[in-house]
Amino acid sequence: MKKQHITDPIEERLKGVSRRDFMKFCGIMAVSMGLPLSAGTQIAEAITNPKRRPTVIWLHGQECTGCTETLLRTSHPSLEHLILDLISLDYHETLNAGAGHQAEAALYQSVKENAGKFILVVEGSAPLKDGGKYCMIAGRPFVDIVKEIAAKAAAVIAIGSCASWGGVQSSPPNPTGATGIPEVLKGTTVVSIPGCPPNPYNFLSTVLYFLTFGKLPALDEKARPKFAYGRLIHENCERRPHFDAGRFADTFGDEGHRQGYCLYKLGCKGPITHANCPAILFNEVGAGAWPVGTGHPCFGCTEQAVGFKIPLHTQAEILQVTPDAAHAPIEMEKGKGVSAGAAALLGGIAGVAIGAGAVITKNLGKSDEGE
Numbered sequence: 210m211k212k213q214h215i216t217d218p219i220e221e222r223l224k225g226v227s228r229r230d231f232m233k234f235c236g237i238m239a240v241s242m243g244l245p246l247s248a249g250t251q252i253a254e255a256i257t258n259p260k261r262r263p264t265v266i267w268l269h270g271q272e273c274t275g276c277t278e279t280l281l282r283t284s285h286p287s288l289e290h291l292i293l294d295l296i297s298l299d300y301h302e303t304l305n306a307g308a309g310h311q312a313e314a315a316l317y318q319s320v321k322e323n324a325g326k327f328i329l330v331v332e333g334s335a336p337l338k339d340g341g342k343y344c345m346i347a348g349r350p351f352v353d354i355v356k357e358i359a360a361k362a363a364a365v366i367a368i369g370s371c372a373s374w375g376g377v378q379s380s381p382p383n384p385t386g387a388t389g390i391p392e393v394l395k396g397t398t399v400v401s402i403p404g405c406p407p408n409p410y411n412f413l414s415t416v417l418y419f420l421t422f423g424k425l426p427a428l429d430e431k432a433r434p435k436f437a438y439g440r441l442i443h444e445n446c447e448r449r450p451h452f453d454a455g456r457f458a459d460t461f462g463d464e465g466h467r468q469g470y471c472l473y474k475l476g477c478k479g480p481i482t483h484a485n486c487p488a489i490l491f492n493e494v495g496a497g498a499w500p501v502g503t504g505h506p507c508f509g510c511t512e513q514a515v516g517f518k519i520p521l522h523t524q525a526e527i528l529q530v531t532p533d534a535a536h537a538p539i540e541m542e543k544g545k546g547v548s549a550g551a552a553a554l555l556g557g558i559a560g561v562a563i564g565a566g567a568v569i570t571k572n573l574g575k576s577d578e579g580e
């Protein structure tokens with residue numbers, strides 16, 4: 210008898226991505242949201258339900274397009290699959306095939322058809338000075354376009370530091386009046402995913418959380434997802450054991466720098482910056498792919514009062530003096546315990562899992578607000 214081919218709905222839906230890779234991706238997303246691995250199944254169900262594929266409209270204001278670039282660098286899944294299968298990206302000025310009147314018509318058609326249901330993503334700040342004339346799109350000030358489209362969106366996400374609070378162009382004297390989208394849309398909940406660039410998984414996780422659970426993840430007082438911005442970089446940094454032991458790089462290229470010692474004296478802002486960079490890293494090229502891991506001090510790009518505000522090499526005020534108990538003692542005898550790197554990694558995972566995961570998991574099925 211001829212064998213009947215049973216179509217796998219997931220493989221059918223995600224053409225070119227194996228079921229195994231797809232489930233791995235959903236697991237990664239669940240863990241990066243601070244959820245148990247098993248929540249990956251719920252995420253997979255949400256993604257593979259074509260009726261729940263969210264429409265995303267992506268606007269560009271004052272920025273360098275680095276946030277889009279960082280998304281292009283994801284490989285779980287590639288942007289091609291992200292666009293075609295996970296979300297319906299109806300308008301994105303960098304990626305649109307059409308241009309001019311054709312692109313504008315597509316934008317307003319999508320807003321009309323998906324009113325109240327689409328996710329608006331804004332990349333870049335809005336200049337408010339002189340009537341917003343420093344960023345015009347199709348003859349209109351960008352700020353007016355944002356206000357008009359946000360009024361019809363189901364959720365608004367500000368991606369990157371520029372959209373979250375103004376970014377580099379808002380540094381004094383801020384000649385164009387560059388302003389973050391939460392400030393432009395006062396009274397509307399705007400989820401902020403700051404970073405220069407932001408980690409693409411923090412964005413993807415937020416969108417998938419919304420898609421899977423029909424609500425936004427728990428947010429901190431600056432409307433950043435707690436699963437991504439709930440901890441100081443300093444708490445999970447792989448160089449933390451050196452900080453606790455008083456081992457610092459004094460100048461770039463000195464012996465301490467070459468040994469991988471703490472970068473605090475070079476101006477690292479990890480002690481005053483909330484982000485999960487040391488736990489989830491960047492660019493998927495292996496361990497160490499984040500600024501501090503490559504030997505550069507954190508400059509605090511995820512904090513409004515730090516990045517582009519406090520000079521790069523000014524030392525940060527230490528907020529947390531007590532060593533993190535999750536780290537192994539730096540003086541542990543060689544061969545008798547975990548390495549400093551492994552301890553930092555474990556500390557990072559423990560921090561994310563205990564801090565964000567437990568809280569969010571506890572509240573699954575309830576409102577995520579007001580934790």
Ligand code: SF4
Nearest residue numbers: 446449471472477479
């Ligand atoms: S000061 Fe910077 S390099 Fe040193 S432990 Fe903290 S985050 Fe890591």
